[in-house]
Amino acid sequence: MGRPPSAGAPAFRFLPSEVAEMEARLLQLNNGIPTRAVLQTLADKFSASPERAGKVAIQPKQVWNWFQNRRYSHRAKTPRAASSPPAKMTPSGADHHQHAANASAFRAAQLSSVAAAHHGSSSTGKNPVESVSVEFEAKSARDGAWYDVAAFLSHRLFESGDPEVRVRFSGFGAEEDEWINVRKCVRQRSLPCEATECVAVLPGDLILCFQEGKDQALYYDAHVLDAQRRRHDVRGCRCRFLVRYDHDSSEEIVPLRKVCRRPETDYRLQILHAARAAATNADVHTPPKEVKVELASTDKSPAEQKPHKQHKMMDVNTDEVTMVSTLEQDETPGKTVAPVPSATAETRNSSSDTVMKGAEASSVVEDDDEVQAVDKMKEG
DNA sequence: AAGAAGCAGCTACGGTCGCT
DNA sequence: AGCGACCGTAGCTGCTTCTT
Numbered sequence: 001m002g003r004p005p006s007a008g009a010p011a012f013r014f015l016p017s018e019v020a021e022m023e024a025r026l027l028q029l030n031n032g033i034p035t036r037a038v039l040q041t042l043a044d045k046f047s048a049s050p051e052r053a054g055k056v057a058i059q060p061k062q063v064w065n066w067f068q069n070r071r072y073s074h075r076a077k078t079p080r081a082a083s084s085p086p087a088k089m090t091p092s093g094a095d096h097h098q099h100a101a102n103a104s105a106f107r108a109a110q111l112s113s114v115a116a117a118h119h120g121s122s123s124t125g126k127n128p129v130e131s132v133s134v135e136f137e138a139k140s141a142r143d144g145a146w147y148d149v150a151a152f153l154s155h156r157l158f159e160s161g162d163p164e165v166r167v168r169f170s171g172f173g174a175e176e177d178e179w180i181n182v183r184k185c186v187r188q189r190s191l192p193c194e195a196t197e198c199v200a201v202l203p204g205d206l207i208l209c210f211q212e213g214k215d216q217a218l219y220y221d222a223h224v225l226d227a228q229r230r231r232h233d234v235r236g237c238r239c240r241f242l243v244r245y246d247h248d249s250s251e252e253i254v255p256l257r258k259v260c261r262r263p264e265t266d267y268r269l270q271i272l273h274a275a276r277a278a279a280t281n282a283d284v285h286t287p288p289k290e291v292k293v294e295l296a297s298t299d300k301s302p303a304e305q306k307p308h309k310q311h312k313m314m315d316v317n318t319d320e321v322t323m324v325s326t327l328e329q330d331e332t333p334g335k336t337v338a339p340v341p342s343a344t345a346e347t348r349n350s351s352s353d354t355v356m357k358g359a360e361a362s363s364v365v366e367d368d369d370e371v372q373a374v375d376k377m378k379e380g
Numbered sequence: 381a382a383g384a385a386g387c388a389g390c391t392a393c394g395g396t397c398g399c400t
Numbered sequence: 401a402g403c404g405a406c407c408g409t410a411g412c413t414g415c416t417t418c419t420t
Contacts, residue, residue: 382420387415391413398403398406
């Protein structure tokens with residue numbers, strides 16, 4: 001059924017400026033629908049604009065309808081690209097979702113193989129460029145989203161003195177290659193979280209978050225605002241994380257599967273594993289919940305390292321945690337320069353489950369991390 | 381024809397309850 | 401506590417209908 005006839009009032013139309021803004025949002029969200037909060041914000045903003053003065057306020061529902069219709073019309077205009085793999089896709093514009101779908105599929109595939117990622121293909125040393133295929137991610141200048149790096153093709157020194165690398169994105173061809181600032185837009189790859197790793201995601205953390213519409217989505221930087229811990233069951237982790245995306249400041253509650261944690265948080269898992277091992281050695285079955293509490297409390301001062309109830313997880317002050325994460329990431333440019341093949345050995349690679357260049361390297365790194373973790377715990 | 385709005389069907393998620 | 405089943409709700413999809 002259609003819209004009921006308007007009783008004398010002229011038909012509602014969005015103004016060109018409003019359409020332009022919503023178009024921009026649509027593009028920003030890769031043809032996705034904004035969150036309810038954003039819809040409300042847009043409705044309020046439009047209603048408050050001078051052009052709308054004296055007119056009926058715009059309802060969020062109307063904004064939502066517009067996004068629905070526009071998205072549908074976009075799809076109707078673009079014939080199913082999915083059925084034609086050779087179709088060109090670019091990190092920007094209408095083919096955005098295809099690019100994202102590839103990237104997400106790639107990451108999803110990696111997620112599914114997290115436990116068995118040691119297929120050793122990278123240890124052959126045959127192609128040092130390809131051997132970094134699952135280790136780094138790069139931020140596309142076209143859309144600001146992060147993509148897995150398939151290869152570093154070459155490098156150069158930009159005018160500013162910053163090194164740049166030419167990047168081939170995973171799942172994309174040469175036409176999508178980009179020159180990317182190494183210091184700012186290349187980093188060690190974020191790690192998909194397994195169900196048991198939700199405890200390593202804490203409020204304040206920088207994460208890579210999967211912002212998606214239905215069939216299109218991209219990975220963007222986001223910060224965890226809050227973590228709602230829930231009991232795990234057969235479906236795995238059911239925790240929810242309130243995140244704020246850095247690029248558009250939109251907030252969203254996401255499940256763990258959309259979260260990729262930064263490798264800098266590996267030390268937390270090691271603390272967790274150590275705690276579990278200790279509990280096992282003591283022949284005491286330690287419920288994960290308690291271990292979780294211990295992990296969280298290690299980020300605080302020793303005086304505060306007493307068992308908390310689970311809900312206290314939400315109250316943990318993670319400022320220090322955040323500082324550790326960002327500090328490690330921002331103040332160690334050498335790590336981000338790592339894409340240059342010769343530098344990869346120096347890169348701290350602690351995600352032993354998902355990313356390994358070789359057994360020796362990873363074991364050294366793990367030891368190093370443990371020392372760091374212990375040091376941090378001591379410093380606590 | 382274009383744009384706004386409504387609808388039915390479907391799916392994912394969240395909560396609860398009962399069983400072990 | 402862990403697990404499975406069930407149910408209600410919200411959101412999405414793919415349209416259709418109506419107005420201009």
